[in-house]
Amino acid sequence: MNKTLRKPAIAGNWKMNNTPQQTTALIEELKPLVKDATCDVIVCVPYIDLHAALAATKGSNVMVGAENCHWAESGAFTGEISAAMLKDIGVPYVIVGHSERRQYFGETDLTVRDRTRAALNAGLKVILCVGELKEQRLENITAEVVRMQTKLALKDVLESELDNIIIAYEPVWAIGTGLTATPEQANEVCAIIRDLVAELYGKTAADKMVVQYGGSMNEKNADELLGQPDIDGGLIGGASLVAAKFAAIVAAASK
Numbered sequence: 001m002n003k004t005l006r007k008p009a010i011a012g013n014w015k016m017n018n019t020p021q022q023t024t025a026l027i028e029e030l031k032p033l034v035k036d037a038t039c040d041v042i043v044c045v046p047y048i049d050l051h052a053a054l055a056a057t058k059g060s061n062v063m064v065g066a067e068n069c070h071w072a073e074s075g076a077f078t079g080e081i082s083a084a085m086l087k088d089i090g091v092p093y094v095i096v097g098h099s100e101r102r103q104y105f106g107e108t109d110l111t112v113r114d115r116t117r118a119a120l121n122a123g124l125k126v127i128l129c130v131g132e133l134k135e136q137r138l139e140n141i142t143a144e145v146v147r148m149q150t151k152l153a154l155k156d157v158l159e160s161e162l163d164n165i166i167i168a169y170e171p172v173w174a175i176g177t178g179l180t181a182t183p184e185q186a187n188e189v190c191a192i193i194r195d196l197v198a199e200l201y202g203k204t205a206a207d208k209m210v211v212q213y214g215g216s217m218n219e220k221n222a223d224e225l226l227g228q229p230d231i232d233g234g235l236i237g238g239a240s241l242v243a244a245k246f247a248a249i250v251a252a253a254s255k
């Protein structure tokens with residue numbers, strides 16, 4: 001497997017944190033720290049912070065993402081935001097299927113599929129999250145769970161659209177818990193995802209697919225995780241809220 005075919009991507013998932021003013025301040029602090037990155041640098045922020053994030057990142061190498069989008073183009077979906085709306089204001093990325101959406105907001109593999117389709121239709125790049133629960137790992141069905149989630153999410157995706165997808169492997173038991181998958185565990189599942197992409201679309205597509213790891217990645221463990229052959233970057237929650245920590249992870253991915 002040739003890792004040089006892929007450009008790593010480090011994405012922050014701010015979750016429900018930061019006001020627009022705090023967004024501007026954090027991005028201003030981050031920009032000089034990551035300006036020489038050789039990986040893609042993305043910050044995914046709450047909807048209300050998107051305008052501030054787009055303004056603050058203008059002219060820099062930091063790209064902006066939303067944390068979700070709806071599957072419909074428009075309509076009677078009170079409180080929701082469509083992919084076309086995100087595209088219209090200039091947002092390039094969107095996270096789809098984060099485990100917190102699945103856990104707390106009734107997200108299913110089918111709505112993840114539909115949101116992925118809607119985002120691609122609108123011309124957004126998707127960070128597609130998959131990952132097993134602790135109970136599923138203990139039952140030794142991690143591979144089945146992650147394969148099923150990934151296969152269903154990619155069901156309507158054409159090979160020509162894969163350049164617009166990053167897959168983030170995020171074991172649910174490692175998110176926000178301080179528990180990290182070992183580099184070997186994380187790499188094993190990222191490789192399973194890549195093998196599935198090869199099954200569905202062929203080896204060339206799989207070799208190009210960016211597969212991130214997410215789950216308590218921080219400035220201390222990033223080097224080892226990102227050094228694994230099938231891990232092409234990270235989706236970072238807690239550590240993305242501190243510019244120096246996030247920048248240290250970006251630096252580890254830029255080696």
Ligand code: PEP
Pocket residue numbers: 013170174175176177178214215216217235236237238239
């Ligand atoms: C996440 O929210 O996607 C995540 C990985 O969070 P944390 O880094 O805090 O575990």
